[in-house]
Ligand SMILES: O=C(O)CCC(=O)C(=O)O
């Protein structure tokens with residue numbers, strides 16, 4: 001760990017929360033995004049309330065067709081099915097959110113690697129570092145994933161425009177801060193494969209599919225598949241009690257959460273919430289689990305400075321680099 005990494009309060013929060021804890025039911029707000037332009041103020045109020053209270057919510061009538069989401073999962077799987085030697089042609093470089101990694105992410109909360117592999121797609125890095133699988137290895141992958149990336153960006157920006165409204169910024173404030181035409185762009189689509197636990201040994205179930213963490217970004221748009229549960233959240237106010245709540249995926253609903261970048265940008269008014277992916281329980285589906293999170297991460301040159309000036313200004317590039325290094329420090 002370098003000197004900068006351990007000065008972020010966000011890391012101290014993660015370091016205390018690796019244990020199993022208990023499970024309780026909580027209401028996760030569900031928000032209808034239909035007729036968005038006409039209902040924007042009402043939607044903004046609901047998003048704000050959910051994000052002040054818990055930092056997690058699910059949206060429906062969100063504008064991304066179910067067929068497109070299903071197709072993105074199918075395309076993601078074509079990548080994971082490739083032979084290891086082919087996936088290893090596009091490895092994740094140190095300190096970069098792009099390329100393929102296998103059990104490389106060690107969460108500060110657990111100190112053990114998440115039981116998963118992932119391919120991260122951060123557009124400028126894919127070109128700069130040559131991280132796209134070749135058309136020979138995976139025909140059409142790049143085009144399909146770029147299209148899905150864009151759909152997620154659009155949904156993310158619609159939601160973030162509501163937060164801008166509530167924070168007293170121009171409505172397009174966050175859209176400009178996540179400008180996709182800039183080489184400073186660093187929003188990331190991540191394809192995640194949690195390995196099947198069928199036939200696994202009892203001791204394998206003591207680790208995590210994804211250890212407890214809060215996300216680094218402004219906003220996460222998380223696609224999951226019905227029947228492939230395991231996501232749990234532990235809201236900030238209750239974190240000391242270590243009480244976790246299951247958030248089961250439902251078709252038509254996209255789970256969203258506030259990340260640390262927006263918490264800081266809102267002077268801590270909005271909550272980034274601890275979450276994790278637990279192992280399946282005895283009577284649950286044991287097969288592989290896929291998820292597709294899109295992380296709205298402001299461009300490297302965007303300056304994070306809240307309306308109340310609670311924190312020193314920091315660029316989003318500097319902020320993210322510190323967080324990535326704290327998770328992949330051993331590489
Ligand atoms: O796979 C999931 O459901 C959650 C993944 C997650 O929290 C993350 O990648 O940050």
Ligand SMILES: [Fe+2]
Nearest residue numbers: 213214215275
């Ligand atoms: Fe997360």
